[in-house]
Amino acid sequence: MGSVESRSLGATLLRHPKTAMPSASVSIPPQITPEEIDTLPGLSSESRECIRRLCDYKPPQSDFCPPEHTGIGRAAVLVLLFEREGSLRVLLTTRSKELHSRPGLTVLPGGKYESTDESLVATAYREASEEVGLDIKSPHLRTVVTLPPFFSSRKYIVTPTVAVLTDPSLLNTLAPLQGEVDTIFDHPVKAFLDPTIVPGENVSPVDPGQWVRESEFHDFRDFIPGAIVGHGYRMHRFHSTGSPITGLTADFMVCEG
Numbered sequence: 001m002g003s004v005e006s007r008s009l010g011a012t013l014l015r016h017p018k019t020a021m022p023s024a025s026v027s028i029p030p031q032i033t034p035e036e037i038d039t040l041p042g043l044s045s046e047s048r049e050c051i052r053r054l055c056d057y058k059p060p061q062s063d064f065c066p067p068e069h070t071g072i073g074r075a076a077v078l079v080l081l082f083e084r085e086g087s088l089r090v091l092l093t094t095r096s097k098e099l100h101s102r103p104g105l106t107v108l109p110g111g112k113y114e115s116t117d118e119s120l121v122a123t124a125y126r127e128a129s130e131e132v133g134l135d136i137k138s139p140h141l142r143t144v145v146t147l148p149p150f151f152s153s154r155k156y157i158v159t160p161t162v163a164v165l166t167d168p169s170l171l172n173t174l175a176p177l178q179g180e181v182d183t184i185f186d187h188p189v190k191a192f193l194d195p196t197i198v199p200g201e202n203v204s205p206v207d208p209g210q211w212v213r214e215s216e217f218h219d220f221r222d223f224i225p226g227a228i229v230g231h232g233y234r235m236h237r238f239h240s241t242g243s244p245i246t247g248l249t250a251d252f253m254v255c256e257g
Helices: 045-056 120-132 168-173 195-200 247-256
Strands: 004-008 011-015 073-084 087-095 110-112 141-146 156-165 181-188 218-223 233-238
Touching: 045 073, 045 087, 045 141, 073 120, 073 168, 087 120, 110 120, 120 141, 120 156, 120 181, 156 168
Parallel strands: 004 181, 073 156
Antiparallel strands: 004 011, 073 087, 073 110, 087 181, 141 156, 218 233
């Protein structure tokens, strides 16, 4: 069995891909408390403040649940934060080029809600466990907050769950799921608000077909749907240590940042 490349800051690692395991009951990591933030190991004061702001966030209440006949599905992603060398970072993956849908796209670990999932938070953790082998029973993992859902172009309402990992050595155990994930890499959270810090990163070369913008590290395009007068949508695109970060994943991270 061949190996699949996985990138992290300062090193390129080789991982043996794993195959999917049958779904089982998901153990959701405990919710972080405000009192716990100051005692968590492995976080700088800046990272603690970021986690604190996320904990204080109160998402708007919504009872919206699309009826099945609308064709709108539900999905969830995991925004896994951790600190390395004083920088708060997020775990990202590149979809396998073998996939028929969106091959080679940068995404957060996640996927469709299943009837056996207790909640969308459980969906996010289950998918992260399946796709990258995250040990969701680790005592170093905490749930931070659930952010408002986003509506995807593929007719899914996608809900992000933010989690924090206080022991980055756990990342050394990750392995991409064969046939679904090609690479596992990370990106500084701050770079989604200030892309000028990316030159300090070991950004990967990209195929000209993947990166055709004038700006080397970040660009955007304003899209105005013809049917919606007075409303526009900004489409971000970030260069990274792995594949370009675009679409809904870029939206999630701009919102989280």
